[in-house]
Amino acid sequence: MGSGGLEPGELLPPMRELAVRLGVNPNTVAAAYRTLRERGVIETDGRRGSRVRAKPVTTARELSRLDVPPGVRNLSDGNPDPALLPPLADVLAAAAARADRAPVLYGEAAEEPELVRLARADLAADGVPDGPVVVTSGALDAIERVLTAHLRPGDAVAVEDPGWRSVLDLVPALGFRAVPVGVDDDGPLPEDVRAALEAGARALIVTDRAQNPTGAAVGAARARALRAVLEEYPGTLLVEDDHGYRIVDLPLHPLAGATAHWALARSVAKAYGPDLRLAVLTGDSVTMDRVRGRQRLGPGWVSRLLQQAVAGLWADGAVDARTVSAGYGRRREALIDALARHGIEAQGRSGMNVWVPVPDETGAVARLLHAGWAVAPGARFRTNAPPGLRITVSTLGPEEIPAVADAVAAAVGPAPARRYV
Template structure:
């Protein structure tokens, strides 16, 4: 290209580097580079369904607002503490009481005792951890299907994704081993309420994954526990099996996405790098917000069992109704149900015509087969059968319902 354009090869190399760092292209060593279907910074939000008036929206992935606690009392209390003891430059970035409570909860769930940081949500925390250890061109093993925002974040950082398959019990050990042997430097795992499939890492699966990771101790392991507070599945963490690791627990699903809050723990080197870089940017997450979250936690503003029961009953009812109609679906935990379909675009369109909006699986897939994601968080029991009928009709192909 340099010869064809009559420019210095370094200029071409710099152009490629800029395109890669901006997520416009993906490079794959000697196999060359390819242009992404969409720049990573554009995001997968363009793959969405416009919901016409009168159509029931089950596509958003949002929690049920009726299950979210009121925030005003907690913030009023936190602001009052700030009036009496303002947080100024040089103060500790993490509220001491919050660190103690979060550390105790994480320890009770089997996460090793380690330093603590606070980030503006789980995606912010994951980005900081990846940036602390990886460089453009490095490979990150990710769940497929997986969280669309994460699948966009990785290439936006100039990194390459390597898909790992999963079932209801989490990432498949053989796929993880294959990815690590192929050169993946990091692995990101969703412990519970995996988006979009609802997978939850079981105890046997955790043992198998720890064995694989034990063979690759230099892997950067990142765990996302955004389902904390809304699931009835126990946590089986992988943290500590590799030299560098991070465990992220956010408050979005249980307490409200607008909190933009997550606690982050990990090995000393990772947390030192993350905290040091944070000091050079936002500095810290508002201590008023931290105190408000602490108040919500200590006051028991959310009953995790009741929330998990509410989501679980809706999820299980839909899966059972679909099974009765010959349609297989997945949803072991959380607020989403994943339905494999033979024709994703057609299924989404037919459901829209039937009065239901669901999320296209393309928002969550790399190489995995087509599917649709249905958010059950606001479904009423008397809507389940109607939705199941619509889904069964939408996935029918040639008179046979599309079961995978």
């Protein structure tokens, strides 16, 4: 594979056959295949065997960071506005104010009781079914632990397309097959979800609000439609990502409970800062028991000091969700309106990103970079969806928005009609 002797999509020989051919123990070949799956080089499709991935994960991750030359305005990173995050001094003070006199030792509870109490209250207010709460090191850590708690290599996972690039890389890196599901402003398309589940997908990952990169948010009608589909396939593992918690003013319409095994993760990264590597995860008791059990065999727990800090920030109202969501909303809407005046249709219902369909994203990215604006190419976020650009608006000033729209218009021209399938 490294020499190019095997083409993307090419089927690999069965492990026993290859072991005979090479004169080695079958366990040696099995270990090699497992390593290649974990590195995202190959994918396994049950009895159909293993084949070379079309886009190895290592390549996708190497390309995930855009080099931004000095003097170029970076609108590609997906970061929150530092001005809307609580100051570090407040974070440290919140931890210090609630730190226990006695240190936490091995064998004690992994979850901070006050954090669990606050999280459970907010989840219940948003209509999320009751369930155990586990604390993980961010949303991606939570998603990985839930998937591996139920799935085996070769299982298919339905993912949003376009969708969060970390999930698009994580799924094959774990040895699973990603099945793309189209999205619109209301989230995953029910007919695509049904097709994926009918084809054998064992899990579905849904972003409830502030979908990355399109800003989609699951509305009430779409939630009902998706729940109806999931109820037809009760064995599906449902994973919901609510990283838009406290940065989005749209209500949550959870799908949790539509299947026997489900989980919903709330990360604090976007509202309180990415360096607070923490997410609260809830779900059915079997899933949470498996996640907690596996966590004990790895990191053990997320720092209780960190959990106390987050609990303090929540209790003190360190982030005003209405102010934050309004700030991002004004920037998104202003950019979408400015692009519309150029005849360019863009999407950004919630969150801190705007998605712009384009006929040629590579050329558009290059021309925008030459004009002094760095944006993220859509190839990082899509599988079958048409080309596009992701523009992070979190730090855009009102005086910059017309210039960005002018530059996008010059770089791409009028975009085709929007349909993300």
